[in-house]
Amino acid sequence: MSLQLQNTLSGKKEFFKPVNPSHVRIYACGPTVYNFAHIGNARMAVVNDLLVRVLKTQYKKVTYVSNITDIDDKIIDASKETGEDISVITSKYTEIYNNDMSALGVNLPDIQPRATDHIKEMIELIKKLIEEEKAYEKEGHVLFHVPAFENYGILSKRNRDEQIAGSRVEVAPFKKDPADFILWKPSPSPLPGWVSPWGFGRPGWHLECSVMSEKSLGLPFDIHSGGIDLVFPHHENEIAQTCSISENKHPEDFATFWFHNGFVNVEGEKMSKSIGNIRLVHELNKKYKGEVLRLTLLSAHYKQPLNWTEDIIEQNNKMIDRLYRVLLELSEVEIDSKIPSESIMESILDDLNTPKVIAKLNEEANDVSSASDERKREIKNNLLSAGKILGILENDPSSWLGYNQKNTENTEEIERLINKRNEARRSKNFNLADGIRNILKDKGIEIEDTDKGTIWRKSK
RNA sequence: GGCUCGGUGGCAGAGUGGUGAUGUAGGGGCCUGCAAAGCCUUGCACAGCGGUUCGAUUCCGCUCCGAGCCUCCA
Known part of the structure; x- marks a missing residue:
């Protein structure tokens, strides 16, 4: 009996074989902290928590890393809206996220790295990509040049030509290729940013996970996971970044298993702000x-x-x-x-x-x-x-079922009513007995007559 | 348009080349003064049409319907 998992990379269910059986390593792309987490975020957290629990039944040492994205345009927008400082927003929602997930029985990851703690490493990675001619600088931006990475699209099984044909992306004038994506972009004042060889700016979204997963787990690690929507472009771009330098040509040189959970829909529709059906x-x-x-x-x-x-x-x-x-x-x-x-x-x-x-x-x-x-x-x-x-x-x-909770304020009253009802029952005054039961019911108390006597529980 | 994944009983949701998934709701019964809880019992479910097969919900093909992705996204 051994673990099998659906591997997005092969599109098949495969037996899980760790790179190093004495230390299993897993990285899950975590939330961008600018708002309350919704039930879709929770599905990812719960599913990965489950996966880690299962791995722990099979392997002695498992390291689970899941990041916090604390620099992103959505956070900047939230800051503009609320007037709160970015760091205030991100630390507030990081804490809320962890508390909300904890309520769902999700254990904290072993490591929860933050993007803003890894800017230096991101800049280093960009430098390497430029050196190896996989990326280029233009007008203060640094872009990854997609045609320079031959395995692009291998995870999402996407063909470049088809992609361009159906593309609805606006092609920025500084892009050499429409599929090129941002590694670094300028941050004109007052936007948050860091000093870099390409001017004051901030990183693109995909970079952090390439950097933090490698730093915290080493390459290749076992499982790289996230929501199904991350397959493209996020994970594809991470692969492009990580696998176009040195000898890591194939996604397997990055992570052997790519693991994705499905979406949560709400009442048959996709959750979206415009529909207003987000479930927090x-x-x-x-x-x-x-x-x-x-x-x-x-x-x-x-x-x-x-x-x-x-x-x-x-x-x-x-x-x-x-x-x-x-x-x-x-x-x-x-x-x-x-x-x-x-x-x-x-x-x-x-x-x-x-x-x-x-x-x-x-x-x-x-x-x-x-x-x-x-x-x-x-x-x-x-x-x-x-x-x-x-x-x-x-x-x-x-206590789950709500039986005989001693700390309820009106315990005495409940028990007095139950005694009264039992007296009524003994004297066959069933109208009174049923009346009392209804009174209790209105108070949210359900009673059960068992062979050991009458017991009660909170009905909700 | 391209790619991917689906269509299973009122609802949710596994699975399988030939017996019952399971839960929840509903029906009937037992228990109970009546309830509650529990127990027992109950359902011509596999989108449609062809094909392969002794046999198909399961494999293959086509049709219809739905969902996701195609550079914001868990």
Whole structure:
């Protein structure tokens, strides 16, 4: 049993073979911090977090790097709009991003490099590219010359001629070739910038990831990942930058696996500012528990598009509640193993087939009612150990389900009403009993009469 | 126009050359004073048309429909 992943570079599912099995290295292109993260950003973070968790079940040492882009025209625009300093904006939204992702059970990357800390290295890379005649300076800009890199388009499987034919890009007059892209551009005052051999300016977007991934992981590393939309142009341009110097001619000399997650659509449409259907993680976190959102993000295979609706969040909420109910039922059961069954592990390792894993967890849950003690141990172990890899089922079942929460302000009143209702039931005054139940219901308290007495929980 | 990926039951979503995915919703039943929770049970689902095959939702071809990318994008 070993890990297989869809490799964008080959277009196929392949067995994962690390460059160095004693140290697996992965780089994910992270967010540009100028606004709250949306659920699409979260999908990338959750999927890569999952991938790292899975890698850690297979390899002793895994280093996960994911950057913060803290210099970009969008940040400059945000600064103009709000009047806040750029550094204020970027540190604010970096913190919010990390907190929002943490609520979804996303662990911090081992290294979270920032673009502005790597300007020197970017300038060095540009110098090399110019020396090797892969880039040229014109009117204060430095551009990468795409025809100078023969493997351009190999990742996105794009043919240059077709690309130009269908192109809707405005071709700047200083470009030698329409496909050439910016490595460095001038920053006229008051725009932020750095001193460089080509004047005061700032880097192009793609440069930072070439520089930071190499610096933090060394080349070649194992997995370079991001959202599917990054395949072109971002990753293609990174490859062009990194692979046109020295001996790194092929994307595999950069990273052996190129891993991309699909988009999140909202109510059937692409999220976009103009439609106004952006779903911010920050807002969703106020309404739903992090594990529910995480499970919903994992409810479709990572490379499929995911249609984000209220309905599927609710469906997944109910599903996870039920799994917690099973765990509650098994709370007395002792487990010894910490590894999921082979069948479950197989689905996880099969290109992170989370929907199948979730189906198998449900099958486990279905067995509980007729399970032997031995089987119960197995079920609990599978739920908890697979849950740990998926990043779900990590809460206390009783408090997740809202049972008998002692810290609720009106606990005394609730219990007084329950006692009163039970008295009414004993004297067969069912009208009164049902009346009291409705009063509790209005207070958001659901009651359940069990053979051990009446228990209550918060209904929401 | 070019490239890529899809169309599975009310909804979500895996998968497979020949048995049931799974969840959620709905139906029926058990339990309960009634509920809740739980349990049992229930669904002529694989876009259409051809082809290959003993057999196709699964393989091949065509048609129709949808999505993404084509230099802002997770």
